[in-house]
Amino acid sequence: MTLNAPFVKPSVLPGFRLTIAFTILYLAAIVLLPLGALLYRASSLGVHEIVALALDSRTLSALRLSFLTSFAAAAFNVPFGLLIAWVLVRYDFPGRRFFDAIIDLPFALPTAVAGIALTALYAPNGWIGAVAAPFGLKIAFTPIGVFLALVFVGLPFIVRTVQPVLAEVDRELEEAAATLGAGRLRTIASVVLPVLSPAILTGFALAFARAVGEYGSVIFIAGNIPYVSEIAPLLIVIKLEEFDYAGATAVAAIMLAISFATLLFINLIQARARARYGHV
Amino acid sequence: MELDIRNLTKTFGSTAALHGVDLKVASGELLALLGPSGSGKTTLLRCVAGLEIPSGGQILFGGEDASLKSVQERQIGFVFQHYALFKHLTIADNISYGLRVRPRRTRPTAAAIRDKVEELLALIQLPGYGGRYPSQLSGGQRQRVALARALAVEPRVLLLDEPFGALDAKVRKELRLWLREFHDRTGHTTLFVTHDQEEALDLADRVVVMSEGRIEQEGTPEDVYDRPATPFVFDFIGESVRLDIHVDKGRPFVGQQEVSIPRLPPLLFDGPAKLYVRPEHVAFRRDGEGLWATVVSLHRSGSSRRIGFRADGTDTVIEALTPADREPPRIGDRAALEIQAAGLFAA
Numbered sequence: 173m174t175l176n177a178p179f180v181k182p183s184v185l186p187g188f189r190l191t192i193a194f195t196i197l198y199l200a201a202i203v204l205l206p207l208g209a210l211l212y213r214a215s216s217l218g219v220h221e222i223v224a225l226a227l228d229s230r231t232l233s234a235l236r237l238s239f240l241t242s243f244a245a246a247a248f249n250v251p252f253g254l255l256i257a258w259v260l261v262r263y264d265f266p267g268r269r270f271f272d273a274i275i276d277l278p279f280a281l282p283t284a285v286a287g288i289a290l291t292a293l294y295a296p297n298g299w300i301g302a303v304a305a306p307f308g309l310k311i312a313f314t315p316i317g318v319f320l321a322l323v324f325v326g327l328p329f330i331v332r333t334v335q336p337v338l339a340e341v342d343r344e345l346e347e348a349a350a351t352l353g354a355g356r357l358r359t360i361a362s363v364v365l366p367v368l369s370p371a372i373l374t375g376f377a378l379a380f381a382r383a384v385g386e387y388g389s390v391i392f393i394a395g396n397i398p399y400v401s402e403i404a405p406l407l408i409v410i411k412l413e414e415f416d417y418a419g420a421t422a423v424a425a426i427m428l429a430i431s432f433a434t435l436l437f438i439n440l441i442q443a444r445a446r447a448r449y450g451h452v
Numbered sequence: 453m454e455l456d457i458r459n460l461t462k463t464f465g466s467t468a469a470l471h472g473v474d475l476k477v478a479s480g481e482l483l484a485l486l487g488p489s490g491s492g493k494t495t496l497l498r499c500v501a502g503l504e505i506p507s508g509g510q511i512l513f514g515g516e517d518a519s520l521k522s523v524q525e526r527q528i529g530f531v532f533q534h535y536a537l538f539k540h541l542t543i544a545d546n547i548s549y550g551l552r553v554r555p556r557r558t559r560p561t562a563a564a565i566r567d568k569v570e571e572l573l574a575l576i577q578l579p580g581y582g583g584r585y586p587s588q589l590s591g592g593q594r595q596r597v598a599l600a601r602a603l604a605v606e607p608r609v610l611l612l613d614e615p616f617g618a619l620d621a622k623v624r625k626e627l628r629l630w631l632r633e634f635h636d637r638t639g640h641t642t643l644f645v646t647h648d649q650e651e652a653l654d655l656a657d658r659v660v661v662m663s664e665g666r667i668e669q670e671g672t673p674e675d676v677y678d679r680p681a682t683p684f685v686f687d688f689i690g691e692s693v694r695l696d697i698h699v700d701k702g703r704p705f706v707g708q709q710e711v712s713i714p715r716l717p718p719l720l721f722d723g724p725a726k727l728y729v730r731p732e733h734v735a736f737r738r739d740g741e742g743l744w745a746t747v748v749s750l751h752r753s754g755s756s757r758r759i760g761f762r763a764d765g766t767d768t769v770i771e772a773l774t775p776a777d778r779e780p781p782r783i784g785d786r787a788a789l790e791i792q793a794a795g796l797f798a799a
Contacts, residue, residue: 348536
């Protein structure tokens with residue numbers, strides 16, 4: 173095999189052939205095979221029917237709700253996740269480890285548990301829902317509820333991707349900016365954020381991807397009213413329950429296409445940034 | 453801009469980094485803060501910059517108290533050991549950063565900023581490099597860019613923290629000479645921190661030797677090298693051996709032998725003392741008057757030869773430096789040592 177020669181630098185830890193073979197096989201079995209099956213099933217519908225289904229107003233509103241709330245929740249998490257990461261990295265205060273551990277709870281909690289807890293809190297008779305109700309603000313069973321659930325599940329992604337990078341940020345850069353006369357906000361905006369931006373973008377992409385696929389925590393709080401608070405993953409489940417397998421796979425394929433395009437776009441931005449600054 | 457540091461103290465938690473430092477820096481002076489790590493030299497520099505808040509004392513910039521001013525208000529230029537260039541900005545944008553962050557009222561026009569950048573790039577001998585990124589430059593080039601960036605804001609004082617510490621030996625030497633020339637041309641009041649005595653002695657108008665948060669000695673490079681004021685300075689700068697001696701009725705004795713040391717101030721104490729001698733200040737003869745000793749080691753290094761002598765009645769080896777072409781004695785030979793200069797301190 174001559175595959176070795178052009179790619180591999182001599183190393184004390186050889187094993188390129190073995191590891192690349194495993195990587196390809198593993199990715200094929202775990203990722204590509206199910207996705208391929210999905211596309212295959214969807215293709216049995218024919219282009220005409222997929223387009224019809226995609227343009228169906230119920231599908232459209234579910235997709236719109238899913239992607240817009242996911243985007244909004246991920247975007248909302250960026251500044252606040254950044255702030256939390258900043259506090260956890262930069263300050264040593266009593267209880268820091270405790271708060272640090274809490275960040276991971278949305279990861280660890282079964283999503284259904286989170287959904288029930290959020291619903292109990294935000295339902296019109298819940299603690300927060302009861303406070304908001306007199307002002308005519310309904311949280312649970314509306315897109316706002318969906319947004320809140322997605323903010324909840326997305327937070328750890330931002331904090332955890334930014335935290336290690338922030339810890340590595342050279343404090344001398346901030347000091348250099350200060351000696352040159354830059355104020356605090358200016359220093360953060362022009363020196364700290366550019367260094368963090370690849371991590372922020374990664375965190376955003378992860379939170380967004382997770383939110384698009386989120387099911388358990390959302391269905392309880394969403395109320396699942398068609399055209400109002402019905403998310404796309406739920407629509408898939410509904411179609412499956414109606415034995416409309418083709419319809420379910422079609423919606424799934426559309427979601428896959430949009431998600432893939434979004435992640436690809438984010439990766440391209442990052443690749444551009446990396447090409448420009450060397451390694452950031 | 454002259455600088456006046458008065459009784460500056462700084463403590464970190466329970467450990468004191470600076471114990472009441474007093475220092476005056478004349479306008480246009482190039483001053484080195486020299487000391488081992490942990491001597492407080494960097495803390496002192498950072499206090500002057502405003503990056504560290506002193507626990508007590510005052511810092512005056514041109515007679516005006518700057519102690520309570522923020523870093524931004526002090527108008528200093530600071531150069532870091534590891535350059536601290538903004539990696540995501542081009543060289544031109546790095547240099548112009550301090551001008552671009554000014555409020556609109558005092559910010560130069562875009563054209564003026566461009567001209568300034570070009571002028572500074574020429575000054576640091578990197579014309580045409582404005583469009584590159586820091587990752588495309590070598591260490592020495594990066595440090596020059598860092599210097600240009602600091603100078604762009606026309607600082608009142610230039611502060612350099614181990615500016616050549618991260619560079620390899622050859623670039624270090626080149627940049628050192630370059631900085632000296634650069635200083636002579638631009639005349640900024642400059643403080644630089646270093647732990648490298650050669651660098652300090654070579655470059656500075658005046659050297660301040662620090663140890664454990666105190667100034668041990670300040671003076672010209674000749675002063676600190678030729679006339680070290682304390683045992684620490686003798687030890688830290690240049691080479692020296694320490695001899696345990698004793699003083700009896702104002703006269704120094706090595707073992708049982710009295711030694712004569714020229715230009716020694718009158719000794720006002722009796723008892724044990726320490727004598728610091730540099731190898732180049734030890735001469736030897738085969739006969740005559742002197743401190744009798746036995747040759748115990750011979751070592752040739754380059755153009756000179758080191759000869760180790762053990763003075764009668766002591767264990768310490770005194771080294772003498774002689775030209776390599778001079779006929780060396782043999783191990784075991786007897787010789788009379790003449791100490792031409794030395795420092796003597798009560799133990």
